[in-house]
Each structure stands twice: as C-alpha cells, then as structure tokens.
Amino acid sequence: MGSPKKNESKGFFASVSSSFSVFSNAMHRSVNGLLGYEGVEVINPEGGKEDAEEEAQRGRWKQEDRDSYWKMMQKYIGADVTSMVTLPVIIFEPMTMLQKMAELMEYSYLLDRADESEDPYMRLVYASSWAISVYFAYQRTWKPFNPILGETYELANHGGITFLAEQVSHHPPMSAGHAENDHFAYDVTSKLKTKFLGNSVDVYPVGRTRVTLKRDGVVLDLVPPPTKVNNLIFGRTWVDSPGEMIMTNLTTGDKAVLYFQPCGWFGAGRYEVDGYIYNSSEEPKILMTGKWNESLSCQPCDPEGEPLPNTEMKEVWHVADVPPNDKFQYTHFAHKINSFDTAPKKLLASDSRLRPDRYALELGDLSKAGTEKTSLEERQRAEKRTREANGHNFTPRWFDLTEEVTTTPWGELEIYQYNGKYSEHRASIDNSGSIDNVDVKSTEFNPWQYGNLSTE
Template sequence: MKNCIGKDLSKIPMPVNFSEPLSMLQRLTEDYEYADILDIAAKMGDPCEQLAYVAAFTISAYSTTSDRTGKPFNPLLGETYECDRRDDLGWRAINEQVSHHPPMVAQYCEGKQWNCWQEFTMSTKFRGKYLQVIPLGMAHVEFTNSGNRYSWRKVTTTVHNIIVGKLWVDQHGDMEIIGKGKAAGIKCHLKYIPYSYFTRDSQRRVKGVVMDKSGKVKWIVNGTWDQQVEIAKVTGNTGTPSNPIYETGASIVAWKRRPPPEDCEKFYNFTLLAAQLNEPEPGVAPTDSRLRPDQRLMEEGEWDKANQEKLRLEEKQRAARRQKESEAELAAAEGRPYDSYKPIWFEQTKEDNSDVVHHVYKGTYWNCKEKQDWSMCPDIF
C-alpha cells in the first residue's frame, strides 16, 4: 500500500480481499434505495418545496456508506448492470461502463413520474492515512409532469485509517443543486460538515437552504446523512441580511433511514436492496455484472479462484485495448478514419456551445432484452 501513496488508485489492480461482491455499477444503483422520496417530490406544485425533497433524496444516497468500507469491483469496459424493480419499487435502471481511462459509468433510471440520469467519474487521492474520492460527474432528475429539472454533483468521500485501525467513512463539502428547465433560477445549497473531535454538534451533519429565483430562502434542510433529514418552510426572518435567523413552520421528516437487516455485519453491512442486487437473473445482457466470474466466486467464498479470475479478466481487457491501439495506429499510417470505442446503450454527445462530452441513453436496452437480441454486446467475461 505504501507504494501507492500519491497515486490514482483507479489504475492500480487490487486483490478482491479489499472488495465487496458488488461492482461500481451495482453500487450506484443503490442511490435509488429511497427513490420513493422522488415519487413524493413529483406531486409537489411548488418548485422550492419539490427541491427540498430532491435535496433529501441526494442525501439519502450516502446512508449506506456510514458502515460500508468494502471497495466495489471496478467495472470492465462495456460491462452493464440492469435493475428492473418496477413491480415493487416503481423504477428500473440501466448502467454501462462507457470509458476505462478515466473510468466512467453512465446510468439512466426511469420512475413513474421522473427520470434520473448521471455520469459517475472520479479522481482519487491516497495519502497513506486516508483515501479521498472526489466525484466529477453530474447527476440529474427531471419530473415528467412539470418539466422541472435539477442537477447536482456529489460531495467528497474520505475513507480514514487505511493502514492502521478501523476503517471509517466521512462525507464533506458543499453541494449545489441547480434548477433547470421550468425550475430555472431556484437552487439549494447543502453543506456536509466534516467529522470533528471538537464539536458538540451531532456528527455527519448536513444543513442547507432552498432559495427562490430572487435568492430568498424558502425552505431549510437539516439532518444527518446516515439517519434522517427534516425540511421546514421559512415563515419569517428576525435577523439581519448578514446574520439571518429564520422562523419556520413545523418540520417534515423528508427521509428516514430504514434499520439494516439483522446480522448484516456478517454480509458486508449490506442493506436488503444491496443484498438483492447480485441475485442471478435469467435474460440479462451477457455483459451484466451478475455474470462476472471473479465477483461471483468471491461471493461464494472462493477467494483464491476469484483473484485468479480477476487477473484473467484484467489481462483480457488489456489485450483488447492493445489490439484497438494497434488497429488505430495502422489506420493512421494508412490515412483512413478509425472508429474509437463507442458505448452500446449510451451515445456520446457534446453539450450545447461547449466541448463538454456527456452520455445520453439511447432508449434501446429494454427492447433488446424483450427480443433477447444481444448481438451487439462485446465478449468481456
């Protein structure tokens, strides 16, 4: 580990012993554990109140990190993960690893009255005692009945005691949730307060405000990212512009964490949803994370075999990349165009008036699943 200090850990192969038997694609699907908050938000006529519920949803995505210290498996290029929970939870998601260097996941999730999509990429800083994960991609939600759209970027995650002691995780930094479309102009500012030995306040605290188009505070958001979040409507301000003291109506519990399953410490501190994510399912794409052999062997306790499979898969991926690079060099030497890697289920596009590349879901995955037509899927396992 000491040889890794100062390096980007996403490029360093790790044995499965550091991991939990889920891939990053599956871990990101856990963001929707409390998607019922978005169902409530969809019914709100006031965009500021709606944004307060969206803020609670973004905070809920961190609830499982308080006692989960296992590293998810790095997905292979072209790896996918689908999760269709429309029958019981009302949503379905499709994820794809669209880039390997830098590692990037594109995700699209459909609810009853909302659609969510995100690109997750990150930079890591390993400093010996702690590891910092800084997310770089953006997440978005759009409510189909109103056209209100909101965008945000996740905050920094720090894993402490990497070398010695018990691992523990903290979230810290500022998050801006920006209204777009019909909600343009309103925003929410959330502050994740870092852990401190010297505070009398509760740890893992998050506090924030929702502001209307004129910058006036309309809602207060308060809580902890591992337990619950309350929202309250502002009714007045008895302070000064530089030191406001807000009066609020009754607090509403916008999100409360469900208690974890009994004995969950025996299975990586998984929630019920997390434990269900790797359940084998017929009819999924051949690139689905559940079919990944090293991850499956690890789940079954075959650690040595899992590490051997992991090395085989990584070497197979490197060989495929070398082949692509030699094909590109040959095409350049012969002066003909060469198509670089293109994702299967997402399309690379540039944002209006900028060079920022983002990935848009093509909308074809579920139709192909219905027909069981996986002819376009690469052989990655």
C-alpha cells in the same frame, strides 16, 4: 490490551502505548458520561493499533495484510489511483461500481413525491433528500470492483423503475447510467478522480447528475461533496464527506444548499447535514436538518433563515431497517441489487451479477475471487491489444458520447447520453412472448465488444 508480561516483552514504548490506550478508553467513557453521549463513536484521526485490531475482527482485513499493502502503495502517494493500481481482492465487496450507482434508487419514492408536489420548494426538499439518502450506503469501507469496459448492470422490479448503467471508458474510468419510471428520468455520467494521501484517499466526483421530473419537465442538477476515506491502512477505516451538496432547479433557478459537517474528535458533527432551500433570488424558504445515516427533516423559514412561527419540523426521509450484523454492512436493498430477483428477463451477458470474481467473493471464496479478478483484467488488456491492432475504437452500446463538455468543481467532463436502444431491446424481448428457461446464473460473463461479441 495486553497483560504486564506482554507489555514487558514488547519493550518500553509498547508499554507506554498500551498505557495511553487505557487512558484514552477511560477518558472516552468519562467524557461520554459527563456529556450524556453514552455510546457515541470515537473517531481517532490518527488511527491506532487497537482500532486496527478491532477492524480485523470485524472483517477480512488483517494488520499483516495492511502492512504488505502499505509497502506496495507508498510509491503512489499524491497520485490518482482510480485505475492505475491492481488491488488485492481482500479489500473488495461483492459489488461493482455500476451496482453502487444503482443504490441511489433505494429511496426513489422521494423523486416520485418531488414530481407530485405542487410546491416548488418542497420539490427540492424531496429531491435533495433522495440525493442524501444514499450516503448511508456509502459509509461502507469495502471497495467496489472496477467495471470491465462494456460491463453493464440492469435493475428491474423496484418501484416501476428501469435502471441501466454501462462502463463507457476504461482510461479514465467512466460510467453512464439511466433510470426511468412514470415520474422521473435520471441521467448520470460518472468519472471519479482520486488522490492517494498515504493513510487516506480523497475522492472527487467529477460527474454530472440530472433528474427530470416528468409532470412539469423540471430539470434538477446535482453537485455532491467530495469524500474522504480515512485510515485506509492503519487504524479503523471510516468515510466522511465534508462540504456542500448543491441541487439546482435549472428551470426556475431555485436551489438546495446543504452542508455536510466534518467529523471531529469524539465523533462530533459526524453524519450531520444542515442547509436551506433558496428561491431564485437566493432567499431561504425552507430549512433542512438531520443526519445522513438516520433521517432528514424540514421546516418553513423566514428571510433570516429562522423557523416560521406556528410551523413544525416535518420528517421527510428516514433510513430503512437494515440487517443486523451483516457481513458486508449491506442494506436489504443492497442485497436486492446482487440478487437475480431484481434482474429483467434475458439478462444481458455483460451484467455485473455474472462476474465470476464478484460472485466468488459473495460466496466467501477469496482465493477464487482473486484468480478470477486477475483473469478478467488480463482478458481486458488482451482484448484492447487486439482491438487497437485492428484500428478499432471501443463504442458503448447503450450510451453515446456527445460533443458536450461540462465544467465541474474538479475538472472537465465529457457527457454520455442514453441513446434509447436499451428501451427498444427490452420492448422486443417483452413483446416476443418467449419464455427464457435458461438458468441465468450459468450464463458466461461477456462484456467483450471486440472478438467475442455477445449474442443477446
């Protein structure tokens, strides 16, 4: 808030605006004190100058950058901006969408517990808690890099899991992923659909997520809620995911239906999740409640959804400790995702860690990151022209396009299936007994399939 002189120099309307800001802040403190919500986060759906200044202090995104970005983006209002717009590197985080997919593995122990559980309803409690746990990471407001066609990401050294994701299509952008350990197999085909609304963007997860619990062969299907990124350009950017998450046991017909509360003024309802585990006859068996940024708990219930007598609420999941004042609001696990410590031996040259734009941004060199990002995008377009001139189509290496097309709440989806070749590739490396002394960080990023094939 400026001094009277500053307000005077800015004119009458600026002065009035500042006065409203003083009133709003005072009302915030008073209401919080009266209601006992001291320190609660106030969300202003309209944004505001002070919110924008606070956002600029928290990161790289200054208001003058937002103003020029707004001029560029106005013509895209109402459109899907998933891959049609070249975005400035200043709004990115040093992670790709493939790595973002891997963040679901942070609390993979919940899937282990689901597999070990003999109670069919507790299986869904653990599995749906796993699906919700990633939303703590999804509240970050920086944008991940769009993967280059053929780009991959590998994760090892975490809970006995082997994780692989590959960018299988560029238009529309689609990724496929597979993860596996002794307890479960995870398979996803991901295609995001967006709608740019000016100062916000709606994100629709046109994807399919399946988890197979190995002990009994139970197959779980996940349909997440849509997400809204608010105050993209004006005000402090924040993320909300109001709506239902449904996880269905395709083997038995049981399901979890959990409702993400929308965020209101003064932060009312934000983060809150409530719902039930239902049997195949749609009778509630277990109630679930909590906050996706803190913890989730469950309790057995009667057919009316009320807690059973002589039972207690039991915590199922609690968010792990996070680094204080982290530049990119990363969790410890997010840092592991970028680390080469979680990379397998003889990392694929197409791996996201090796992207020069991502790595430059991680080191804080925005200028180099922007230059490298432009170079990669130009190279991707050039490779496409060469491939098409030769009459060749791109073929994913580790996933196969099936004939299956599934219907989602937001559109039709072609399904990619893990083909098992990566497991064979890794087994051949592990059985070779050779030690790779090459500095993996010096490996040139190489996702190109045509005209510049990787030799690994």
